[in-house]
């Protein structure tokens with residue numbers, strides 16, 4: 001492909017990504033992310049990964065896109081905002097993190113990236129691609145930085161100048177060359193609001209977090225029920241946590257999105273404290289079957305509600 005065809009196709013790919021419902025899209029040049037690999041290993045050796053032992057498996061593959069797709073030439077990275085207009089309405093109820101409001105992002109984004117791939121194939125029939133949404137070992141945040149979507153904030157989440165940090169990342173590797181974007185630079189400066197605001201002191205000074213203390217990890221990934229004595233620190237966060245993102249100045253001016261996929265169902269938004277405390281297994285299964293909440297089993301969810309509300 002000559003350079004003007006490549007530029008034209010790049011424009012089409014980015015335009016199609018927006019048409020499919022992504023808010024931002026950039027393209028990274030593949031390379032081996034050795035620095036990230038070393039930081040990950042040191043982080044796990046220091047026990048910062050908590051019980052997420054899977055993060056130490058496949059570190060070579062996590063750092064090298066060619067180990068997933070030997071013929072990779074471009075890494076398309078998308079961001080889809082979940083900065084939803086609708087929120088929980090009743091005061092004093094257990095707080096859901098926004099990423100658990102709507103449908104599982106892995107399902108939503110995988111479908112959209114597959115549609116994007118079909119579109120690119122229709123433009124160039126030699127195209128092959130692979131989709132990644134938290135499904136295979138890959139440094140998704142690092143690729144978002146490489147593709148110019150944002151920088152890694154002190155809370156370790158990617159922040160974009162226009163849409164803030166409440167967005168999910170999706171990755172599409174392609175065997176064709178497109179025009180590459182430049183990596184984004186840091187815009188946190190001396191701000192340390194997220195570090196100081198985290199109620200459990202889970203944010204390290206080197207753009208990583210301590211998962212053993214992170215409320216998000218302890219309420220979702222850690223599979224064990226939350227320990228009784230931790231309840232008072234959790235500020236009613238029962239599934240995931242947005243405190244480090246809510247305090248971030250870049251999110252104060254971020255636009256609200258209208259993606260119906262990530263909107264909280266009215267029934268959940270209106271639940272009162274009494275309704276949360278008497279939530280039955282049938283209601284839990286019905287209300288949260290398509291949401292990230294379903295990663296937690298009903299008995300643990302009930303236990304976590306009582307622990308965080310007893311504070």
Ligand code: B12
Pocket residue numbers: 035036037039040043052055097098099133134135136137138139140141142152155156157158159165166167168169170206207208209211214216217220221239240241242244
């Ligand atoms: C494991 C994981 C978690 C764990 C650990 C979080 C973490 N910070 O690692 C837990 C369960 C706690 C978690 C929580 C959340 N997660 Co999560 N999680 C992941 C996952 C699967 C892997 C992240 C990872 O690689 N961690 C390993 C550590 C070591 O990486 P790291 O902290 O980014 O550290 C890097 C930097 O320190 C960097 N670095 C630091 N200094 C320097 C210097 C140089 C020179 C260089 C080159 C690099 C560098 O190198 C390190 C390695 O890359 C990704 C999906 C994916 N496959 O990438 C989603 C992902 C990061 N999660 C996501 C989300 C939305 C969340 C939550 C907001 C959900 C919630 N509301 O509760 C919270 C946020 C908590 C937080 N502050 O991080 C999104 C983030 C989107 C974004 N805009 O960035 C992702 C990308 C999923 C997705 N596809 O959208 N998550």
